[in-house]
Amino acid sequence: MTGLSNNVLLESRGLTVRFGGLFALNELNIDVHNGEVLGLIGPNGSGKTTFLNVISGVYSASAGKILLGGIDITREKAHNISSYGLSRTFQRSRLCLSLSVFDNIALGAQRTLNNGLWHNIVQRKSFAAEARKIAEEARELLHVFNPALPDKLFDPAISLGMIDRRRVEICRALIGKPKLVLLDEPSAGMTHDETDQVVDEILGIRKSLGGLTIIIVEHEMGLIERVTDRCVVLNYGKKICEGKFRDVAADPVVREAYLGQA
Amino acid sequence: MTPSSRTLARGPVWPLFVAVAFAAVALTALVLIENQKLLGAALAITAAFCFCAARFGGVAATEVAASENPWLLRGLITVASLAVIFVLRDDNFGLLMLATVLIYATICLGLTVQMGYAGLTNFAAAAFAGTGGYTAAMLGQQGGLPDALVLVCGGLVAVFIGSLLILPVLRTRGHYGALTTMAFGVMFNVFLDANDFFGGPQGLKLPGINLFGWDFTNDIHIFGLVLSSYVNYVILTGILTALAMIFVGLLDRSWVGVWFDVVRLDETAASVFGLKIAYWKVLAFTIGNFLAGLMGAVYAKMTGFIAPANFTFGDSLVMVSIVILGGIGNRWGVLPAALIVVLLPEKLQFIQEYRLIFYAVLVIAILTMRPDGLVARRVRKLRAEASA
Structure with missing residues (x-):
């Protein structure tokens, strides 16, 4: 290990995910440092979302290791991984549209809440105190994104526009005070201007939370250029390049992967 | 919260009074009226009233009033229930029907938790109720246990049987999970039919309830009035339904x-x-099966006799259709739905043989x-x- 390893929050070593004969991820070694924003880019089907899915436990690894804060989480079930301080958004919105914004955001804080039947049914006062605390935190977070959103806290998620739904998803990912947040195509389904807006908001909130580590998967290169400290380029499940966006974008191997051979 | 929302204008309370009074009158009329033409007219009036209330904002106003005055609502329901019991005090058949409706409604509250909240389709609710009923019958034969415990045991045994079934249910998804419960419902019947220890197709007899010296087989004498012994069961099932509704x-509000959603x-x-x-x-x-088992035990004790034919797959279907008719996930919906599905076929004599057709048409009409x-x-x- 290098001297840098103290500073590494997430590391994948020889990480392989196979779907039948297809290698979605092939012996992937990626380090994510504390406090950085890492961009994960690559052509369609290169394994970006698979990487997010395997570290959040949605898929299981065929081989290799994932360490989060030095702890091996390779074999952990999805529902345990959030307790190591990892949360995420999804490429296609996974809000529960028929539930209120409040219910959706509360899910993000689930592991800090008391789930006991006695507490929930009988001790209604302490349940209400928890609900109040979550509502306050949710209002604060929502306000950073859009000052009009806190007033919609008890509206059903389905009544929100695309951009506000994305904001709610990000709030849900942040309310549990994670160490590492995975953002899977935050610009998907939004216009260019909306994307710019959400990016500014993400950067703003990152500053206010201080040193949040983010992995972001994105096709929108303008966004990647603005927010990332470092990029990893994947192709066919392999890392083909890593470094600052400017250097990566100029790399002939990367250009070939995106545009095909001349 | 901001002060503005505290000073928000509160809605009027009167829709709540009207709604509860209407429900009580409609319920009493449906139970009492025997003449088929009159009954048809009463049903038409009830439907028209409900339609108008929904159309012109009466339902919405009632909901607002109910959520703002929960204790008033509970008080009104109690008073209205006592009034209904008073009017029907010596109508044995009506009271039996009423208690049956309440039993179905409570089982369907359990189904609401399973299907409406957690999305777990259960086509064996009648089998779980039957488990409770047979538990009560078997324990009754041994004697010795107080009835309060017997009823709770009905629920617990249903939970236990359910915990055996849950493994295959969890291993399957969606329709396949539903099929697993269906298979269990059918197996339950076949098993009881074939097993002489449980009385076989002839079933088992069991004595009425005696809760802490309160003997349910006796008429009630109060203020010089004589109330039918079935009033006991209506009171007990009413209390259990109310507790289940509150629970x-x-x-839901926790x-x-x-997380279920x-x-x-x-x-x-x-x-x-x-x-x-x-x-x-x-x-x-677990929650749903406990309610089913508990109410199954009450049902068995109330009717005094159970057989496999009381808890068929068809009965499970009826329970699922109550939940769908009422509105999946809405606990209030099971009350009118149970009333329609349990009471109407008994009252409308021409329906009786065509019961299942009636349910099918009803479910299709509602879903459309x-x-x-x-x-x-x-x-x-x-x-x-x-x-x-």
């Missing part, structure tokens, strides 16, 4: 209710944020005209809790 309502709506999101899917499904299954059921589920708003 399920609180469950984290547990929110998330597990139903999106298992991936649920597990990524730390919810263990299997745990929440088992919890919902009101896909969300009679009383559609509302979006949960924990605003009151979060700003108290």
Whole structure:
């Protein structure tokens, strides 16, 4: 290990995910440092979302290791991984549209809440105190994104526009005070201007939370250029390049992967 | 909370009085009227009243008033229930019907937790009720146990049998899980039919309830009035239904209710944020099966005789159709739906042989005209809790 390893929050070593004969991820070694924003880019089907899915436990690894804060989480079930301080958004919105914004955001804080039947049914006062605390935190977070959103806290998620739904998803990912947040195509389904807006908001909130580590998967290169400290380029499940966006974008191997051979 | 929302104008209270009074009168009329033409007219008036109330904002106003005055609502329901019991005090058949409706409604509250909240389709509710009923019958034969315990044991044994079934249910998804419960429902019947120890097709007899010296087989003498012994059962089932309503309502307005919904709506999101899917499904299954077993035991004690034919797959279907008719996930919906599904075929004599056709037509009609059921589920708003 290098001297840098103290500073590494997430590391994948020889990480392989196979779907039948297809290698979605092939012996992937990626380090994510504390406090950085890492961009994960690559052509369609290169394994970006698979990487997010395997570290959040949605898929299981065929081989290799994932360490989060030095702890091996390779074999952990999805529902345990959030307790190591990892949360995420999804490429296609996974809000529960028929539930209120409040219910959706509360899910993000689930592991800090008391789930006991006695507490929930009988001790209604302490349940209400928890609900109040979550509502306050949710209002604060929502306000950073859009000052009009806190007033919609008890509206059903389905009544929100695309951009506000994305904001709610990000709030849900942040309310549990994670160490590492995975953002899977935050610009998907939004216009260019909306994307710019959400990016500014993400950067703003990152500053206010201080040193949040983010992995972001994105096709929108303008966004990647603005927010990332470092990029990893994947192709066919392999890392083909890593470094600052400017250097990566100029790399002939990367250009070939995106545009095909001349 | 901001002061402005505290000073928000409160809605009027009178719709609540009208709604409860209407429900009580309609219920009493439907139970009492024997003449088929009059009954048809009463049904038409009831339907027209409900339609108008929904059309012109009466239902919405009632909901607002009910959520703003929960204790007034509970008080009114209690008074109205006592009034209904008073009017029907010596109508044995009517009282028996009423208690049966309440038993079905309570079992369907359990189904609401399973299907409406956690998304666990259960086509064996009648089998779980039957488990409770047979538990009561077997314990009754041994004697010795107080009836309160016998009834609770009915619920617990249903939970136990359910915990054996839950493994295959969890291993399957969606329709396949439903098929597993269906298979269990059918097996339950075949097993009882073939097994002489449980009375076989002839079934078992069992004595009425005696709760702490309160003997349910005796008429009630109070203020110089004689109330039929069935009033005992209406009171007991009414109390149990009320408790189950309160419990399920609180469950819905708590984290547990929110997590049930998330597990139903999106298992991936649920597990990524730390919810263990299997745990929440088992919890919902347990709660629902306990209610089914408990009410099955009450039913068995009330009718004094049970046989496999009382708890067939068809009965499970009837329970599922009550939940769908009422509005999946809305606990209030099971009350009118249970009334329609249990009482109407008894009252409308021409229907009786065509019962199942009646249910089928009813479910198809409701699903076509009101896909969300009679009383559609509302979006949960924990605003009151979060700003108290």
